[in-house]
Amino acid sequence: MRMSAPIWQSGSLAKPLRIGSVQLETNLLLAPIAGYCDLAFRTVCREWGGVGLACTDLLSPQGLLRGSASSLDLAKTNDFDKPVGMQLYGSDPEIMAAGARWAVEHGATVIDINMGCPVDKVTKKDGGSALLTNLDRAVGIAKRVREELDRMPLSAEEWRRRMGVGAKGRGSEGAREGQKEIGNAGLPPPSLPRSLAPSLTPGPVPLTCKMRICWHNADFEAGTQCSPHLARMLADVGVAAVTVHGRTTEMKFSGVVQLAGIKRVVDEVNGVIPVIGNGDVKTPQDAERMLRETGCDGVMIGRAALTEPWLFRSVWHYLQTGEEIRQPSLEEKIATIRRYFRLMQEHRDDRYAIWQIQRRISWFAKKMAVKLPDGRMESVKPFKEAMRTTKTPAEVEACLDVFVSGGLRGGAEAEEEVGSEA
Numbered sequence: 001m002r003m004s005a006p007i008w009q010s011g012s013l014a015k016p017l018r019i020g021s022v023q024l025e026t027n028l029l030l031a032p033i034a035g036y037c038d039l040a041f042r043t044v045c046r047e048w049g050g051v052g053l054a055c056t057d058l059l060s061p062q063g064l065l066r067g068s069a070s071s072l073d074l075a076k077t078n079d080f081d082k083p084v085g086m087q088l089y090g091s092d093p094e095i096m097a098a099g100a101r102w103a104v105e106h107g108a109t110v111i112d113i114n115m116g117c118p119v120d121k122v123t124k125k126d127g128g129s130a131l132l133t134n135l136d137r138a139v140g141i142a143k144r145v146r147e148e149l150d151r152m153p154l155s156a157e158e159w160r161r162r163m164g165v166g167a168k169g170r171g172s173e174g175a176r177e178g179q180k181e182i183g184n185a186g187l188p189p190p191s192l193p194r195s196l197a198p199s200l201t202p203g204p205v206p207l208t209c210k211m212r213i214c215w216h217n218a219d220f221e222a223g224t225q226c227s228p229h230l231a232r233m234l235a236d237v238g239v240a241a242v243t244v245h246g247r248t249t250e251m252k253f254s255g256v257v258q259l260a261g262i263k264r265v266v267d268e269v270n271g272v273i274p275v276i277g278n279g280d281v282k283t284p285q286d287a288e289r290m291l292r293e294t295g296c297d298g299v300m301i302g303r304a305a306l307t308e309p310w311l312f313r314s315v316w317h318y319l320q321t322g323e324e325i326r327q328p329s330l331e332e333k334i335a336t337i338r339r340y341f342r343l344m345q346e347h348r349d350d351r352y353a354i355w356q357i358q359r360r361i362s363w364f365a366k367k368m369a370v371k372l373p374d375g376r377m378e379s380v381k382p383f384k385e386a387m388r389t390t391k392t393p394a395e396v397e398a399c400l401d402v403f404v405s406g407g408l409r410g411g412a413e414a415e416e417e418v419g420s421e422a
């Protein structure tokens, strides 16, 4: 479908992002979502194409340093999962620096510091968005982590690995190859730039920070320059990019994302470092609006990708051409769920894979209801319920088979609340 605004004529919004020395293939990033954006999920999104950078969920440096099984599992990556950011949270500069060292030694392409998490467990220890109330501490952590990263430059050969050069599935041809694995070979290949040579110059790993616009709603309304000042100070100590989730800490995940809050940061840093906008991007048009109205350089997408792992490809295509790419068929959507399940079996085990698929099925199935000839939506509730009672991998596979061949549907479709833990 052609849109009225001719954004594709200049292609100005489809500018691949550069973070320090790291040249990404697009300006679209997969957000960290604790408990959801694991290696299997990042792989599925990357196989669809359009992901410039994906990030691990927030990692505890203490957990990494003492080798806690859950932290090591969250930090798991591989050669295909590149470039990858590893996100650390905490408030002690020395521990954060040691965590950053660990992350670089274990495959990170970019280190990110969490300055936006609103969860009590994190903020009560002065980490996450509590750093928005103590800008000196936030900058001190970034400065110390930056120093540590400068002490461990990577070789050109190591940069090749960190950028995924040569890994299966890189570039247009490779992405097509990856797509075959998830059963959507019928779609045209994603239009990723072929000409971009990733940065292979020896040098240190870039540091980024992810923040909210400020803690209190009243401060934002009064025009207090919390995140703009913080972003500026972070740039001064060598932070290569900032991501701004356009909500205050008080808002948690409710209310409407404030594009004006993101724009204030863009205006303040004035091109010194890139600003990545984040929050409520669910469609290519949402991404275009965020880029256009805030002037930000990239867009990070979280929850919408849990329903549409192919969203990055759709957004990138739209930003480049102004046209909407064909959406995956039901078969392709089910193949994506199957792919995620099998990857999870490989990375962990059957029991964990079943648990994950059951807790995610509402996200995956959110847009699978189809319109009946009389205009009503046909419910997929029986499918979700059947999936939640599966006990073996064979039952999961059978459930997907039955659904794709037309079964496990019926009744009135009611909107189900998903992701309530947010």
Ligand SMILES: Cc1cc2nc3c(=O)[nH]c(=O)nc-3n(C[C@H](O)[C@H](O)[C@H](O)COP(=O)(O)O)c2cc1C
Binding pocket: 031, 032, 033, 034, 035, 057, 058, 087, 114, 116, 117, 210, 245, 253, 278, 279, 280, 281, 300, 301, 302, 303, 304, 419, 421, 422
């Ligand atoms: C369940 C959940 C877990 C999250 N975990 C993290 C996290 O580990 N680190 C982080 O920086 N942000 C985290 N976020 C925030 C997201 O990265 C993102 O900023 C937010 O969801 C807004 O973007 P979206 O509307 O595209 O989802 C989380 C959000 C949710 C809903």
